[in-house]
Amino acid sequence: AQSVTQPDIHITVSEGASLELRCNYSYGATPYLFWYVQSPGQGLQLLLKYFSGDTLVQGIKGFEAEFKRSQSSFNLRKPSVHWSDAAEYFCAVGARGGADGLTFGKGTHLIIQP
Amino acid sequence: EPEVTQTPSHQVTQMGQEVILRCVPISNHLYFYWYRQILGQKVEFLVSFYNNEISEKSEIFDDQFSVERPDGSNFTLKIRSTKLEDSAMYFCASRQLGLAGVNEQFFGPGTRLTVL
Numbered sequence: 001a002q003s004v005t006q007p008d009i010h011i012t013v014s015e016g017a018s019l020e021l022r023c024n025y026s027y028g029a030t031p032y033l034f035w036y037v038q039s040p041g042q043g044l045q046l047l048l049k050y051f052s053g054d055t056l057v058q059g060i061k062g063f064e065a066e067f068k069r070s071q072s073s074f075n076l077r078k079p080s081v082h083w084s085d086a087a088e089y090f091c092a093v094g095a096r097g098g099a100d101g102l103t104f105g106k107g108t109h110l111i112i113q114p
Numbered sequence: 115e116p117e118v119t120q121t122p123s124h125q126v127t128q129m130g131q132e133v134i135l136r137c138v139p140i141s142n143h144l145y146f147y148w149y150r151q152i153l154g155q156k157v158e159f160l161v162s163f164y165n166n167e168i169s170e171k172s173e174i175f176d177d178q179f180s181v182e183r184p185d186g187s188n189f190t191l192k193i194r195s196t197k198l199e200d201s202a203m204y205f206c207a208s209r210q211l212g213l214a215g216v217n218e219q220f221f222g223p224g225t226r227l228t229v230l
Binding site: 034 | 147155156157158159160161162170172205218219220221222223
């Protein structure tokens with residue numbers, strides 16, 4: 001069965017500083033990988049996704065993520081965070097084909113310091 | 115931009131009552147999903163639905179839960195006899211039948227269910 005680990009429950013970053021959120025997955029083959037963001041009281045918004053091809057993927061709001069097969073990782077990065085980036089970030093893995101539901105990590109709560 | 119919608123945004127019910135949560139998926143999507151998120155915890159898959167039948171369900175989706183697509187647009191989740199532990203945010207999602215099984219799901223804003 002697939003699983004996702006987000007080792008950091010909380011991360012605090014100063015506004016303007018760079019950000020990296022970690023995500024490790026367990027899956028028997030090359031998975032589909034996603035990062036979603038959830039603002040307080042809101043739904044889940046897709047930031048970016050990896051299906052195949054270039055291992056560095058660009059998303060919305062200036063985010064990017066890099067798929068590293070050797071490390072089973074899909075870390076999310078942003079070169080300079082804004083106060084509006086404060087939110088909960090979820091990494092998720094999906095199986096190829098079929099109607100399988102996504103498996104989510106427990107999330108990382110991002111706090112932005114002024 | 116098309117989006118998944120859910121009603122109501124917040125539902126309060128008494129333990130043992132039946133609730134129906136409603137979702138309108140994106141119109142050309144063919145796969146539909148329900149997830150739940152207990153407060154402060156991760157999002158958990160409940161069930162997927164395709165071609166008018168359940169495709170997959172998790173161990174959470176027991177006999178108290180059912181899903182239905184009663185018409186061409188709505189997708190519902192019914193909980194027959196609610197328990198306190200059913201209190202959670204319930205998300206509906208949908209996806210298009212993509213090439214090579216591409217699995218990008220679009221989520222609705224959620225329904226917060228509170229069981230008293």
